[in-house]
Amino acid sequence: MRLDRGDELSAGAAGAAGPAPGAGSEAPRCAFGFVGCGRIVTATVRGLVASGHPAEGIVATSRTNAGASALAEEQGIRVAGGAAEVVRFADTVVLAVDPAEAPGVVAELAGTLREGQLLVSFVASYRLATLEKALHGPVVRAVPNVALAVREGVAAVAAGQRVERAHWRQVHALLGGIGHVVVTDDASMELVSAVAGAGPALFSAFGEALAGEAVARGLDETTAKVLVAQSLRGTGVLLGAGMSLPEIAGMVASPGGMTRAALDALAARDISGTLGASVDAALDVSHRRLV
Numbered sequence: 001m002r003l004d005r006g007d008e009l010s011a012g013a014a015g016a017a018g019p020a021p022g023a024g025s026e027a028p029r030c031a032f033g034f035v036g037c038g039r040i041v042t043a044t045v046r047g048l049v050a051s052g053h054p055a056e057g058i059v060a061t062s063r064t065n066a067g068a069s070a071l072a073e074e075q076g077i078r079v080a081g082g083a084a085e086v087v088r089f090a091d092t093v094v095l096a097v098d099p100a101e102a103p104g105v106v107a108e109l110a111g112t113l114r115e116g117q118l119l120v121s122f123v124a125s126y127r128l129a130t131l132e133k134a135l136h137g138p139v140v141r142a143v144p145n146v147a148l149a150v151r152e153g154v155a156a157v158a159a160g161q162r163v164e165r166a167h168w169r170q171v172h173a174l175l176g177g178i179g180h181v182v183v184t185d186d187a188s189m190e191l192v193s194a195v196a197g198a199g200p201a202l203f204s205a206f207g208e209a210l211a212g213e214a215v216a217r218g219l220d221e222t223t224a225k226v227l228v229a230q231s232l233r234g235t236g237v238l239l240g241a242g243m244s245l246p247e248i249a250g251m252v253a254s255p256g257g258m259t260r261a262a263l264d265a266l267a268a269r270d271i272s273g274t275l276g277a278s279v280d281a282a283l284d285v286s287h288r289r290l291v
């Protein structure tokens with residue numbers, strides 16, 4: 001639902017709280033406000049709500065508000081009439097628009113953020129220094145991934161110079177319950193995006209290729225996909241149980257057995273070179289659009 005009046009926020013169909021349009025002039029404060037409401041924000045909000053965060057404490061806006069309204073229908077969050085309204089009602093503002101849109105949105109936000117109000121940017125290829133120069137306030141750059149949706153995400157974060165202890169608490173409130181938070185520096189963020197932001201897509205592509213090879217050799221497609229998907233999932237659970245990647249490989253590969261032969265074939269065909277080309281391709285895009 002889009003609001004008609006700038007001082008009110010609406011709750012989606014699944015949300016219980018929030019002033020009805022036409023009621024009072026002050027909406028309850030929202031812990032998190034999202035400017036941009038696409039794939040990564042959907043993942044973040046699903047994770048937050050699944051972890052018990054009240055949906056009425058989340059507000060979002062998107063270009064036409066189609067994305068924000070869809071997420072409001074699904075999760076019960078509030079929809080704001082635009083970026084300025086998100087800033088007005090949220091304690092922490094999260095910027096998650098396309099990189100090409102970010103400079104314009106940041107210029108719009110520059111005049112509206114309150115003194116000391118934290119902005120967390122998920123925008124790829126958008127340097128911390130550029131954000132700080134435009135906003136003159138506390139800013140954190142974060143590279144999350146979509147596994148936040150199931151509270152198994154990872155997010156690397158780099159903090160600007162005006163970030164204080166209280167802001168770190170806000171960052172942990174946003175990301176700490178839905179993913180592993182790794183503190184890093186801005187210079188590492190392009191690489192982080194290439195391996196972890198893109199990570200779920202890369203592992204999915206690897207699984208698709210593996211299943212495809214089984215199908216090409218005669219296994220039916222459904223069976224192949226189930227086998228590979230569950231192998232991928234099980235590997236993740238083993239990692240979560242504390243095993244390292246080499247330990248998992250070592251537990252599978254019997255000396256002189258099938259897995260050892262399979263791993264050797266991968267190494268002989270330069271799996272590192274293949275993945276290196278993938279990382280380089282991602283970095284190339286990132287560096288070309290870096291601002």
Ligand SMILES: NC(=O)C1=CN([C@@H]2O[C@H](COP(=O)(O)OP(=O)(O)OC[C@H]3O[C@@H](n4cnc5c(N)ncnc54)[C@H](O)[C@@H]3O)[C@@H](O)[C@H]2O)C=CC1
Nearest residue numbers: 036037038039040062063067096097099101122123124197
């Ligand atoms: N999808 C992912 O796994 C990850 C994405 N990111 C970054 O997060 C940002 C968002 O990514 P996605 O959610 O995948 O993109 P998306 O294309 O799914 O969503 C972009 C959202 O921004 C909104 N938007 C665009 N221009 C706007 C404007 N001027 N004002 C308000 N809203 C506007 C769109 O309406 C849409 O809701 C990008 O910068 C991306 O690089 C970072 C890490 C992971």
Ligand SMILES: O=C(O)[C@@H]1CCC=N1
Nearest residue numbers: 124193194196197198
């Ligand atoms: O594909 C992209 O450009 C963004 C950054 C990392 C994940 N998604």
